[in-house]
Amino acid sequence: MTFQYDVVVVGAGHAGCEAAHAAARLGARTCLITMDMNKIGQLSCNPAVGGIAKGQIVREIDALGGKMGEVTDACSIQFRMLNRSKGPAMWSPRSQVDRGKFIWTWRRVSENTPNLSIWQDTVKELIFVSRETVGGVVTRMGVRFEAKTVVLTAGTFLNGLMHIGRTMIPGGRVGEEASYGLTEQLKAAGISTARMKTGTPVRLDGRTIDFSLAERQEGDDDFHKFSFLQKSEVSTEKLKQLPCWTIQTNEEVHEILRSGLADSPLYNGQIKSIGPRYCPSIETKIVTFADKDHHLLFIEPEGTDTQEYYLNGFSSSLPIDVQLEALHKIPALANVKAYRPGYAIEYDFFDPTQLRHTLESKVVNGLFLAGQVNGTTGYEEAAGQGLIAGVNAALSAMDRGEFTLSRDEAYIGVLIDDLVTKGVDEPYRMFTSRAEYRILLREDDADARLTEKGYRLGLATKERYDAYCEKMAWIDKIISFCQEYHVKMSFNAVLQSLNSTELKEGSRLISLVGRPELNIWLLSEYIPELKELLDSIPNRMEEIVEAAEIKIKYAGYIERERLVADKIARLEDIRLRPDFDYDSLHQLTIEARQKLSRIRPETVGQASRIPGVSPADINILLVLLGR
Ligand SMILES: Cc1cc2nc3c(=O)[nH]c(=O)nc-3n(C[C@H](O)[C@H](O)[C@H](O)COP(=O)(O)OP(=O)(O)OC[C@H]3O[C@@H](n4cnc5c(N)ncnc54)[C@H](O)[C@@H]3O)c2cc1C
Numbered sequence: 278m279t280f281q282y283d284v285v286v287v288g289a290g291h292a293g294c295e296a297a298h299a300a301a302r303l304g305a306r307t308c309l310i311t312m313d314m315n316k317i318g319q320l321s322c323n324p325a326v327g328g329i330a331k332g333q334i335v336r337e338i339d340a341l342g343g344k345m346g347e348v349t350d351a352c353s354i355q356f357r358m359l360n361r362s363k364g365p366a367m368w369s370p371r372s373q374v375d376r377g378k379f380i381w382t383w384r385r386v387s388e389n390t391p392n393l394s395i396w397q398d399t400v401k402e403l404i405f406v407s408r409e410t411v412g413g414v415v416t417r418m419g420v421r422f423e424a425k426t427v428v429l430t431a432g433t434f435l436n437g438l439m440h441i442g443r444t445m446i447p448g449g450r451v452g453e454e455a456s457y458g459l460t461e462q463l464k465a466a467g468i469s470t471a472r473m474k475t476g477t478p479v480r481l482d483g484r485t486i487d488f489s490l491a492e493r494q495e496g497d498d499d500f501h502k503f504s505f506l507q508k509s510e511v512s513t514e515k516l517k518q519l520p521c522w523t524i525q526t527n528e529e530v531h532e533i534l535r536s537g538l539a540d541s542p543l544y545n546g547q548i549k550s551i552g553p554r555y556c557p558s559i560e561t562k563i564v565t566f567a568d569k570d571h572h573l574l575f576i577e578p579e580g581t582d583t584q585e586y587y588l589n590g591f592s593s594s595l596p597i598d599v600q601l602e603a604l605h606k607i608p609a610l611a612n613v614k615a616y617r618p619g620y621a622i623e624y625d626f627f628d629p630t631q632l633r634h635t636l637e638s639k640v641v642n643g644l645f646l647a648g649q650v651n652g653t654t655g656y657e658e659a660a661g662q663g664l665i666a667g668v669n670a671a672l673s674a675m676d677r678g679e680f681t682l683s684r685d686e687a688y689i690g691v692l693i694d695d696l697v698t699k700g701v702d703e704p705y706r707m708f709t710s711r712a713e714y715r716i717l718l719r720e721d722d723a724d725a726r727l728t729e730k731g732y733r734l735g736l737a738t739k740e741r742y743d744a745y746c747e748k749m750a751w752i753d754k755i756i757s758f759c760q761e762y763h764v765k766m767s768f769n770a771v772l773q774s775l776n777s778t779e780l781k782e783g784s785r786l787i788s789l790v791g792r793p794e795l796n797i798w799l800l801s802e803y804i805p806e807l808k809e810l811l812d813s814i815p816n817r818m819e820e821i822v823e824a825a826e827i828k829i830k831y832a833g834y835i836e837r838e839r840l841v842a843d844k845i846a847r848l849e850d851i852r853l854r855p856d857f858d859y860d861s862l863h864q865l866t867i868e869a870r871q872k873l874s875r876i877r878p879e880t881v882g883q884a885s886r887i888p889g890v891s892p893a894d895i896n897i898l899l900v901l902l903g904r
Contacts, residue, residue, distance in 0.1 A: 282424045283675065286428045287431060290430055294318050296430060310414065311398075313453065323589055324376040328657075341731035344383075354374060355520070357370075365720075370503055399456060425643065432650065442541070472549070472550040473626050475621065476552060479615050479619045491576060500817075526572045543561065553704040627650055682730075716831060722827075728745040744816075763785065850882075851881040
């Protein structure tokens, strides 16, 4: 049996769901093929979305018209804006979500996306229409799906091998089969592959946890959420909000964990690949930080209708009895029962330096790769790549050009540029420190950066675009008011009462808003015209005022970063031919010649970020290009 599509997406994880939705929204006839339709958008590890720098990615996906933000809001059981005590460049939204509802919400979104078909099956091979061009896939049930482009988002499933103590089980995730054959086929086509590892903690039965011995942690209760849409297409209902809890390990726990190290696949040589540095297992923590007598753990609810809890911070692949015995030494878990043990998994990934910024393979035409298969870790990183791969797979299939984001436009741009320029030697996760233009890439202004682009692409809806324009118009109105409104010396009495330095002469309101101890809401209590303006905002009043205030308070920093970004951006405009013969440029260092020949950067800007290519090499390149 044969079907024909424009785009086939393999795998319905976080990358695959966004890719399929984006491709279909752009008008490409798209088929999402996945092993198990009841696990669409499954959160393989923690039941939470967002977090530091990851939350910004979700806001960007939403601003472009992707779905992760809306799905997360619909399933959120606790929302927090992390890093609120720092500047707005660091604010990062994070939601605890209902794991089961997340799956069914993604499934509902996918089933209701026009142009999108779903097929439950395992892809076992790619169809090649020529030696280096892909033309579809064949599944285990023997069905052929011919397509102009294919997006591969197989996550941790490629030759997946799970470890619990000395027990090894082939699989892509606990209870799910691994995927075989695709790695070998791509390797034969010239794509480099290697292995990585990740792990997950034990899941606990809430009826056996003594919560009175744990510290309660509530979420925020204000207007923040992931989606910029006031009325989400996915759901406008809010789930019951639940607390998280914190507890600590202790020396007794560590002693038991240490006694199990001989049977730890991480320490007895069974696991050979590298895991995520910033999500270490509990056994790695007690070995690496041997002098620490406790580690913080979070007990996180898995949903509103379940007793299951996720023990964040206790990722482990030690034998099951060692995991449980150690847990019983924590007072709140003295009698705890587990639903599922922690385990580790090893899987294949592909060298991302063999990708273009569109996430199309440089080796196999028409093949796009996104998510964990590119050496990243995390749902948000996967979803961001999925959106870009899905958009470009659709654009390529419909002959409509390409779409990329730069480092000063989005964290998604930073992520993809890092992957394709620098490659990975350990699972890559996003951090704010990876972005050089943090103040330009705030969570509050993702819509200002990206919604227009998403709308022009055909991904963001008209409703989203109109809401964005309305919000921008109100922000401009508030800023103009503050620029024009003249504060007289008589305002000094108010400033004195607010412990703010008095004016020496009349001043514009904007200079007062810029002061750290003052803000628009506070000042509006003393300036009736400002109060009247704020009261006339019909929708999203708090969000608009917050955005205007950030723009005013951080105007100097924003402007400075913009200037630097624009200067660097000029190098991005100088394109390099893919067949450029770097070996003939003897003025370049040998290392630069080797790296440039291997990575084949698309622009001088990208070349300048390749480790091993120095500023001197770039200057030489510019001079020679000039000639
Ligand atoms: C045990 C474990 C622990 C993890 N721990 C962490 C962690 O601590 N921190 C962190 O950030 N991330 C962690 N992750 C990673 C996180 O789950 C992934 O980063 C994220 O899910 C990647 O999304 P993805 O879309 O690339 O792949 P996945 O979410 O893995 O989705 C892949 C999809 O592809 C489907 N599929 C695979 N092969 C085929 C095929 N041949 N045919 C059809 N369908 C196929 C699968 O059924 C699945 O639906 C962990 C993952 C696992 C499994």
